[in-house]
Structures are given as C-alpha cells and as structure tokens.
Amino acid sequence: MGKLVEGKWHDTWYDTKASSGKFVREDAGFRQWIQNAEDAPFKPESGRYHLYVSLACPWAHRTLIFRALKGLEEHISASIVSPDMLNEGWEFDVPDPLYGFDKLHQIYTKAKPDYTGRVTVPVLWDKQRHTIVSNESSEIIRMFNSEFNALTGNTVDFYPQALRQQIEEWNDYIYPNINNGVYRCGFATTQQAYAEAYDALFAALDRIDEHLATHRYLTGAQLTEADWRLFTTLVRFDAVYVGHFKCNKKRISDYRRLQGYLKELYQVSGVAKTTNIAEIKRHYYFSHTGINPTQVIPQGPDLDFESEHNRDLV
Incomplete structure (x- = not known):
C-alpha cells in the first residue's frame, strides 16, 4: 500500500512508529457529492459515472452492494482492479477502459496531478468532468441510496x-x-x-x-x-x-x-x-507480505453462507 506525494508514487507502508504501534487510517482525499439538484455540479445521470473497485476490499464492497440493491448497475459502469496490491499499489489486470491506464494511482493523478495521499478503492469517477467525485465509501453509498431514485424508480431507503x-x-x-x-x-x-x-x-x-x-x-x-x-x-x-x-x-x-x-x-x-471469497483471500494473504512473507494462500476454511439462516424467528 503505497501513496502519492505531490503526484509521484512512493512504495511506502504506514508509519506505525509515530503512533506507538497503532494503525491509523488516513481520511479520504476526495469528498464531492452527486446531488439531484438543479445547480449541482455533479448530477445523477445515467452513464456519466464509473466506479473503480476491488472485490477484495470491504470498503469497495459496500459500494458494489448498494449499486446492486439500488438498481444502478446499468447506469454506473465499474472496473475491478487486480486483487494483488504490491509495490505499485492497486493495478488493473486489463487496461483501464476509460484511459488505458494500468495502475490506479494514474486515475488519481488524472484527477489531480499533484495529489498527495493514499491510493484507495472505491473511486467514483465522473466521465464528463474527468475527475474523481469521491473516494469515501460511506458517502458514495449514500449517494447511491438517494440521489438516483428519480432515474431508476428504486425508492428502497437504507438511510431513512x-x-x-x-x-x-x-x-x-x-x-x-x-x-x-x-x-x-x-x-x-x-x-x-x-x-x-x-x-x-x-x-x-x-x-x-x-x-x-x-x-x-x-x-x-x-x-x-x-x-x-x-x-x-x-x-x-x-x-x-x-x-x-x-x-x-x-x-x-x-x-x-x-x-x-x-x-x-x-x-x-x-x-x-x-x-468473491477467492479474491478476498488472494488479496490479503498475497499482498500483505509484511504479515505473510511466503504469500501462501490457505485453501480453507469451508464457509456456509447459503444454508437456512433461521432469522425469521427473531
């Protein structure tokens, strides 16, 4: 997990020495909003936005779930990065469909050439303005929850x-x-x-x-x-x-x-x-070489998500 410093990529891990061994997550660097309003710079339009995600990342996973539950898959396109996050950070197995990039940090510097910060997923991209709307998952899911309802007719509300x-x-x-x-x-x-x-x-x-x-x-x-x-x-x-x-x-x-x-x-x-449990395991066990230097990925465990849940009794 590297970072950009004034637009230049650096393969550097988190500095836990400065925080007494504690992991401290950095705040997201892009925090703009799509709004269903006449004067909004980012309006909820079909085909305008693109979502960059990793199937392994729990933060990106939130946005994929809301994209599915809110019926946005035909309106917001998506690219999936490789599960392997090594010395160049998140990369694409096939070139980025919008600009032909092979590394996610190129998307960040396309939006802001002198960007400084971690290069994370998810990224919500505006194809019209050629910039990042947001890389904060908690805010992206709220946009998906409410701002596209008039477009999709899907009024299910997860933030009533x-x-x-x-x-x-x-x-x-x-x-x-x-x-x-x-x-x-x-x-x-x-x-x-x-x-x-x-x-x-x-x-x-x-x-x-x-x-x-x-x-x-x-x-x-x-x-x-x-x-x-x-x-x-x-x-x-x-x-x-x-x-x-x-x-x-x-x-x-x-x-x-x-x-x-x-x-x-x-x-x-x-x-x-x-x-995608296979991609989840691949990412964590293969990418975090400081924790798992052999990069051996465990074959188990057996997981049961599909049998009867018995929640109807609550």
Missing part, C-alpha cells in the same frame, strides 16, 4: 430519516471497533496496540450478537445502511481476519446469532454476486 440517529450511533460504534478494528489488530506493530484493538473488537462482536437476540437488524425490523457496513467485515472474518489478522478469539460461525444474521444478508438478492 426516522432511523438516522440510530444508524449513526451504530456506524460510530462499528467503524472503530469492527470495520477498522480488524485492521487495527492486523496492522498493529506492538503487543499493546494489538491487544487493545483485539479486546475492543470482540467486545463489540459480543455486544452485537446479544443485540441480535431481540432485534432482526441493528436498528430493529428494517435493514439499513448500518447492517451493510457491518456485513462486509463479517463476510471476510472467518476466511481472512481470524488467521491473517490474528482475530482468533472466535469465528463468526461460532456466534449463533451473528452467523445467522450474516447468512441472511448474504442471501439478499444481488449480494452474493458481489462477494
């Missing part, structure tokens, strides 16, 4: 006004402890930093498992953005985070309620096709 406070509370709890918590475990470079992240992670998973005993979804009876933001971490957990990131107190399959909840979300129409 009445539940927004609860959604935000869950997001604020899940992001540091679970979504980013697994990375805080895996990328920690001191025992103390790892132990702090590990304890917070499993305390959060325990709490949510108990919560699901009396709630169908995080906010109650309605599936929301908060559930999908949690899902993309849960679906990778047993295949990658347990072993590769040392999150090995329990598997998700050891949690009766969380496992059923995970299966239910996986079985929502359109979600399974966005989930």
